[in-house]
Structures are given as C-alpha cells and as structure tokens.
Amino acid sequence: MTSKATLCLAALLGVQAAAQTPLYLDPTAPVEQRIDDALSRMTLDEKIRVIHAQSKFSAAGVPRLGLPDFWTDDGPHGVRPDVLWDEWEQAGQTNDSCTAFPALTCLAATWNPDLARLYGRSLAEEALYRGKDMILGPGVNIYRTPLCGRNFEYMGEDPWLASRMVVPYVEGLQSQGVAACVKHYALNNDEEHRHQVNVIVSDRALHEIYLPAFRAAVCEGHAWAIMGAYNLYQNQHNCHNATLLNRILKTDWAFDGVVVSDWGGTHSTAEAIANGLDMEFGTWTDGLTMGATNAYDNYYLANPYKQAIKEGRFSTAELDDKVRRILRLYMRTTLDRTRPLGSLCSESHYDAAMRVACEGIVLLQNRDGMLPISPARTRRILVVGENAVKMMTVGGGSSSLKAQRETSPLDGLRRRLHGLVQVDYARGYVGDTGGSYNGVSTGQDLTDHRTPEQLIDEAVSMARGADCVIVFGGLNKSDYQDCEGHDRQSYGLPYGQDRLVEALAEANPRTVFVSISGNAVAMPWAHKVAAIVQGWFLGSMTGQALAAVLVGDVSPSGRLPFSWMKSLDHYGAHALGAYPGTWREARDVIDEEYSEDIFVGYRWTDSRQTEPLFAFGHGLTYTTFTYGKPRITTLDDAQGRYRLTLTITNTGQRRGAEVVQLYISDLQSSVPRPVKELKGFRKVELEPGQTAEVVFDIDRRMLSFYDDTLGRWRAEPGRFEAIVAASATDIRGRAAFELK
Ligand code: GLC
Numbered sequence: 231m232t233s234k235a236t237l238c239l240a241a242l243l244g245v246q247a248a249a250q251t252p253l254y255l256d257p258t259a260p261v262e263q264r265i266d267d268a269l270s271r272m273t274l275d276e277k278i279r280v281i282h283a284q285s286k287f288s289a290a291g292v293p294r295l296g297l298p299d300f301w302t303d304d305g306p307h308g309v310r311p312d313v314l315w316d317e318w319e320q321a322g323q324t325n326d327s328c329t330a331f332p333a334l335t336c337l338a339a340t341w342n343p344d345l346a347r348l349y350g351r352s353l354a355e356e357a358l359y360r361g362k363d364m365i366l367g368p369g370v371n372i373y374r375t376p377l378c379g380r381n382f383e384y385m386g387e388d389p390w391l392a393s394r395m396v397v398p399y400v401e402g403l404q405s406q407g408v409a410a411c412v413k414h415y416a417l418n419n420d421e422e423h424r425h426q427v428n429v430i431v432s433d434r435a436l437h438e439i440y441l442p443a444f445r446a447a448v449c450e451g452h453a454w455a456i457m458g459a460y461n462l463y464q465n466q467h468n469c470h471n472a473t474l475l476n477r478i479l480k481t482d483w484a485f486d487g488v489v490v491s492d493w494g495g496t497h498s499t500a501e502a503i504a505n506g507l508d509m510e511f512g513t514w515t516d517g518l519t520m521g522a523t524n525a526y527d528n529y530y531l532a533n534p535y536k537q538a539i540k541e542g543r544f545s546t547a548e549l550d551d552k553v554r555r556i557l558r559l560y561m562r563t564t565l566d567r568t569r570p571l572g573s574l575c576s577e578s579h580y581d582a583a584m585r586v587a588c589e590g591i592v593l594l595q596n597r598d599g600m601l602p603i604s605p606a607r608t609r610r611i612l613v614v615g616e617n618a619v620k621m622m623t624v625g626g627g628s629s630s631l632k633a634q635r636e637t638s639p640l641d642g643l644r645r646r647l648h649g650l651v652q653v654d655y656a657r658g659y660v661g662d663t664g665g666s667y668n669g670v671s672t673g674q675d676l677t678d679h680r681t682p683e684q685l686i687d688e689a690v691s692m693a694r695g696a697d698c699v700i701v702f703g704g705l706n707k708s709d710y711q712d713c714e715g716h717d718r719q720s721y722g723l724p725y726g727q728d729r730l731v732e733a734l735a736e737a738n739p740r741t742v743f744v745s746i747s748g749n750a751v752a753m754p755w756a757h758k759v760a761a762i763v764q765g766w767f768l769g770s771m772t773g774q775a776l777a778a779v780l781v782g783d784v785s786p787s788g789r790l791p792f793s794w795m796k797s798l799d800h801y802g803a804h805a806l807g808a809y810p811g812t813w814r815e816a817r818d819v820i821d822e823e824y825s826e827d828i829f830v831g832y833r834w835t836d837s838r839q840t841e842p843l844f845a846f847g848h849g850l851t852y853t854t855f856t857y858g859k860p861r862i863t864t865l866d867d868a869q870g871r872y873r874l875t876l877t878i879t880n881t882g883q884r885r886g887a888e889v890v891q892l893y894i895s896d897l898q899s900s901v902p903r904p905v906k907e908l909k910g911f912r913k914v915e916l917e918p919g920q921t922a923e924v925v926f927d928i929d930r931r932m933l934s935f936y937d938d939t940l941g942r943w944r945a946e947p948g949r950f951e952a953i954v955a956a957s958a959t960d961i962r963g964r965a966a967f968e969l970k
Pocket of ligand 1: 304366413492493628
C-alpha cells in the first residue's frame with residue numbers, strides 16, 4: 231500500500247477511533263457532561279452495583295462501560311496490607327509492606343502545615359503504587375477525653391489547629407489523584423459502644439468545636455469523600471443522618487463528593503437512600519446471619535434498594551445523585567489517566583516520615599538541661615521499658631500496618647551511640663506481650679515471666695551505675711489502650727509503670743521518661759524526673775527520630791496538640807460526668823451529652839483557672855526565644871481586618887524552631903465565649919541571635935462565634951484582644967483592638 235493510502239487509512243481509523251471514544255471517557259470534555267453521558271448509559275443494575283461494596287475494601291465499577299472497580303484502603307498513617315476478598319484477615323501477600331508514617335497526633339504536634347502536605351503526598355504515592363484509589367483517612371475527631379482509644383489517629387483538641395493541618399494533608403493526598411475520605415463525620419469522640427452512642431450537643435459546640443476541621447477539609451481542602459461515623463446524632467445514625475449529610479455537608483457546604491459509610495455503619499435502606507449516603511461498605515448483611523459471606527447483594531443499598539425502586543416506593547432521583555457523585559469521584563481518580571504511578575517504601579517516604587517524627591516529638595520538661603545527652607560526657611546509659619523494644623505499627627485497629635521497617639527506640643539509640651556510649655537495657659515492666667493484628671505479626675517474643683518486683687529490682691540496680699536512665703513507657707496499641715473499638719478505663723499509666731518510674735528516679739535523679747502513646751496520661755512523679763518527652767507513635771523511623779532528639783542532633787520543635795491535665799477530672803467531659811453517656815432503658819442506645827459544650831481542653835481550664843500539667847501548645851526546645859511587643863494596625867475597619875506584627879529572636883546557643891501562637895479574646899460578647907481561642911500560628915526556625923518578624927492577618931471570621939439563634943457565624947462589634955503566646959498558658963504579649 232502506498233504511503234499516501236496508508237496515511238489516509240490511518241487518518242480514517244483515527245477519526246473512527248475518535249468517534250468511538252465516548253464522551254464520558256474523553257478527558258478533554260467538561261466533567262459534568264462526561265458524568266451525564268456515563269449516567270445515561272448505565273442500567274439500573276449498574277447504578278445499584280456502584281453504590282455499595284463488592285468486597286471488603288472495593289466497590290464495583292461498570293465493566294461493560296470500561297469504568298474500573300474502585301479500591302479503597304486504610305489508613306491515615308500508611309497503606310494497610312491487602313486482606314482476602316471478603317475477610318479482615320490478611321491475603322498473605324509479600325508485596326504489600328509499606329512505609330509507616332507517624333500517627334496523626336504527631337503530625338498535628340509539628341504545627342507545620344507544609345509537613346502535612348508532604349505527608350499526604352507521600353501517602354498518596356504509596357497508595358497509587360498499591361493500586362488504591364482512596365485512602366480512608368485522615369481522621370479529625372476532636373480530643374474531648376484522654377481516654378478515647380483513637381485519639382492517636384486524630385489531630386488534637388483544637389478546631390483551628392486541626393483545620394490548618396487537615397487541609398494540606400488532603401491537598402497533598404489528592405494532588406496525586408488519590409481521594410481522601412475524611413473521618414469520622416461527626417462527633418465520634420470516643421470508642422466505647424461507638425455504634426450505640428447518641429451524641430447530644432449544642433449547635434454552638436457542634437459548629438465551633440466538632441465540625442470546623444471537617445468543614446475546612448471540604449470547603450478549603452475540597453475533599454473528594456467523607457466517611458460517616460458509627461455513632462448517632464439527634465437519634466439518627468451518622469452514616470445516613472439528614473442534618474449532618476443533607477443539610478450541613480451537601481447543602482450548606484456544597485460538598486460535591488461521596489459520602490462513604492463506616493464499615494458496618496449502615497442500618498436502614500430508607501434512611502440510606504434519603505439521607506445522603508452514597509457508598510455502603512462493610513455491612514454485615516441486612517438481617518441474614520451476621521456471618522453471611524459475599525452477601526453484598528443483601529446490602530441496604532443493593533437488592534433492597536432495587537426492589538424499592540421496582541415497587542415504586544422510590545424514584546431513581548436519589549440513586550442518580552449518588553451515582554453522579556461516584557462518577558465524579560471516578561473522574562478524579564480511576565479515570566484520570568495522567569495520574570502518577572506512585573512509589574512504595576522509597577527513601578523520600580522514609581525521609582518524610584523522619585521529618586514528621588522529628589518535628590512532632592515534644593520536649594515537655596527538661597530540668598537542669600538534662601537533655602540533650604552529650605555522648606562526650608556520657609559513659610553509660612540505661613534504657614528501661616517495654617516500649618523501648620515493642621513494635622507499635624501492628625495493632626490499634628484499622629490503622630494497623632505491615633511496615634517494611636520499624637526501628638525501636640532502643641535500636642535507634644544503640645545505632646546512634648555505637649562506639650560512643652554503652653547502652654544497657656532492662657525490661658522494667660511487662661505490658662502487652664501480644665504482637666499480631668488481622669494476621670500481621672510483629673515476630674517479637676516479648677514473653678517475660680519475672681515478677682514486677684524482680685523487674686523493678688533489676689532496673690533499679692542497673693540504674694545506680696548509669697550516667698542517665700531513659701524510660702520508654704506509655705501506652706500501646708492493644709485493646710483498652712490506644713486502640714480502636716474501646717477506650718482506656720483509667721487515666722494512669724498501665725502495668726505498674728508509676729512504681730517503676732518512682733523507683734528509678736529515686737535511684738538516679740538523671741532519669742528521663744519518654745511516653746510512647748497517643749494520649750495524655752497521669753504523671754504523679756513528673757516533679758521527680760529530670761526530663762519528660764512525648765514520643766507519640768512514630769512509625770518506621772521511631773528509633774532514629776527519638777535518638778536524634780535525645781542526643782541533640784535535632785532540637786525538638788513539637789508542641790502539644792492537646793492539654794495535658796494533672797488529673798482526669800480536669801477535663802470538662804469528666805468534671806461534669808459527661809463521659810461516658812447513659813444507657814437507655816432498652817440498652818440499645820447510650821445518650822452522651824457533651825455538657826462541657828464549647829469548653830473543651832484549654833477552653834475548659836481557662837474557664838476554671840485550673841493549671842494543666844502541660845498546656846496545649848506547650849513544647850520546649852534546646853534554645854530560648856524572646857518575643858517583641860506585638861503591634862496591631864487596622865487594615866480595613868469596615869471589613870474588620872487587622873494586622874498584628876511582632877519580632878521573635880533566638881536568644882540561645884543553638885538553632886531551633888518556635889511556634890508563635892495567636893489567640894483571640896472577645897472582651898465584650900453577648901454570649902458565653904472561651905477566654906481565648908487559637909486563631910493563628912507560625913513555626914519559625916531561627917539561628918542563634920537571629921530575629922524574624924511574624925505577621926498575622928486577623929479577619930472577621932477569626933472574631934466570630936456561631937450564633938445558634940441565627941444559624942450562622944457572626945462577629946459582634948466591641949473590644950477584642952490579640953494574645954501572642956508560646957502555649958495556652960505562656961502568654962508573651964497582648965494587643966487590644968476594637969471591632970466597629
Ligand atoms: C473501621 C474504622 C474506620 C476504617 C474502616 C475500614 O471500623 O472505624 O476508620 O476506615 O472500619 O477498616
């Protein structure tokens with residue numbers, strides 16, 4: 231065939247091919263037209279198939295139209311290993327180990343939105359490589375009680391901090407074409423009986439405390455999916471809650487994404503249809519035996535829904551809206567052919583995990599410059615505690631991972647001090663010797679049959695001859711600790727750690743306590759130890775990050791994302807007996823009234839003048855900072871816009887980072903308001919002697935409260951005060967201004 235003829239044929243085929251590319255698959259066509267086109271081609275069966283799971287973590291696409299299956303996976307800290315089609319148990323693959331990033335409470339503790347973006351992007355790259363289109367996270371439920379088993383997965387007690395940190399995480403994740411599924415919407419602030427808790431809360435507390443992080447994720451981060459929570463609000467399950475989903479999320483916030491149920495959070499076909507649920511996952515069937523396998527056609531939004539339509543009890547109006555949202559999700563993920571391929575366990579991901587860990591560790595107390603440890607002046611260190619050796623990436627519930635690497639605190643210190651300092655180890659206490667979850671095992675054998683007395687005696691005798699003692703204690707990922715599904719039953723440290731710490735501090739005043747946990751704990755011995763560090767659950771780079779901070783390679787810059795009270799009754803929820811709730815007569819529902827209302831965390835202690843053990847926003851560094859006097863200028867009186875500036879100087883001998891916090895106090899309000907509320911923060915890294923200027927722009931939104939009589943936010947004219955601080959109790963300057 232002549233070249234001319236070949237060209238003509240190719241052109242003809244090209245035209246034909248173009249003509250055959252249907253609109254819904256044409257990436258150059260407007261998304262809404264593509265959605266309309268796809269919807270018009272789908273049968274009723276196909277529409278029903280895409281709105282519910284087909285396996286434990288996937289929903290069917292439309293094979294006939296070339297719309298791929300849609301794959302989700304946990305979790306917020308790393309991509310969960312693959313499970314069998316219809317099981318929670320492992321599939322036993324050998325290609326699904328991952329990078330374990332630090333828990334989100336550690337990310338919040340960095341107070342560094344740039345790291346949140348890096349975190350989300352890195353996690354998306356791992357998800358892409360593993361073929362996942364949506365990550366079931368991040369979680370942003372507010373830290374209302376320190377007993378909540380899942381606080382380690384969330385971003386602390388303050389809505390402003392959680393909002394500023396969740397937006398870049400979502401943006402980072404979705405920048406790679408992986409959907410965020412922000413959870414658990416909403417008011418899922420404890421775990422005990424989480425399927426039966428009915429939260430009773432004022433509109434002000436709902437909008438000022440519990441919704442802002444979700445609203446920011448949707449309205450600023452443009453999250454593509456939201457996960458409904460297990461609990462009830464206004465006596466309606468949150469996976470199909472008319473107020474939370476139809477009114478607030480989809481109308482007020484104009485959410486154009488997909489509402490996904492929590493696994494097993496769906497309880498009614500009629501409510502799921504009418505109240506805004508778009509994708510049903512994890513239902514244990516609808517009245518067949520709980521154990522029915524592959525019962526996906528029995529899901530509330532499966533055959534029962536199709537039957538309801540066939541019988542004319544429902545039109546396809548709601549169904550088409552659900553499918554439109556799902557098609558829009560496809561356009562953003564599986565149908566986006568420009569999506570990158572991702573990468574798994576890459577050095578850049580370990581670097582990201584290391585940066586988040588190093589910047590999230592919080593130095594809570596450092597008497598007489600105990601830390602950093604100087605290798606040159608240290609001969610022997612004694613490391614004590616089960617958490618110095620125990621793997622923490624396995625367990626804790628759905629955020630459990632199969633990490634390719636996890637360096638323990640003990641190994642991290644031994645590697646860093648190899649050849650420089652002798653590092654001995656004593657168990658100190660025995661806690662949870664288990665080490666597997668859903669078929670993933672740590673491979674550790676932590677069995678130790680010695681008695682607590684023997685363990686303490688051994689540690690104390692070794693402590694006497696050491697230059698310093700570092701105890702790695704805290705909680706772990708087992709039930710009734712930092713673990714999904716249950717809450718802790720007491721505020722104190724488990725496994726007799728208090729006795730151990732007291733004995734060690736007695737034997738060696740140069741004792742450091744590092745808490746490996748996601749929650750505050752009682753520390754009655756805090757005044758007896760030299761230093762205290764909040765070490766979080768740091769994932770793959772645990773040992774390297776803790777060693778870097780303890781030895782001073784890195785100056786700690788983390789700040790607490792929650793208040794650390796001296797005792798449980800200093801938390802509003804507990805002071806008022808507002809946790810746990812009260813079972814109803816039929817013992818089917820627990821009513822939990824959030825009586826502390828908007829006064830959560832430092833908002834509570836400010837209102838009661840109680841001193842926390844360590845304040846929200848608190849964190850020491852290895853240097854010191856001074857603050858210049860804050861000055862405020864009016865940018866626009868009518869609009870209520872002001873600019874606050876101040877200088878900050880590193881007056882110490884080492885480079886370090888300070889988190890300058892801006893709180894706003896409404897001095898003349900017609901309604902009860904907290905003494906102050908966080909409305910800005912800047913993390914500033916400075917060399918010794920260096921000074922930087924920090925600028926905060928203040929707008930009306932930051933002065934407003936939610937007016938529950940009008941159902942909207944508003945700022946009241948009158949006197950306000952901008953408070954600049956290094957923590958909620960360490961005030962460094964004030965500047966008054968008047969909102970006209
Ligand atoms: C779990 C959790 C949720 C998780 C889902 C899938 O019960 O509540 O956070 O993403 O089910 O594992």
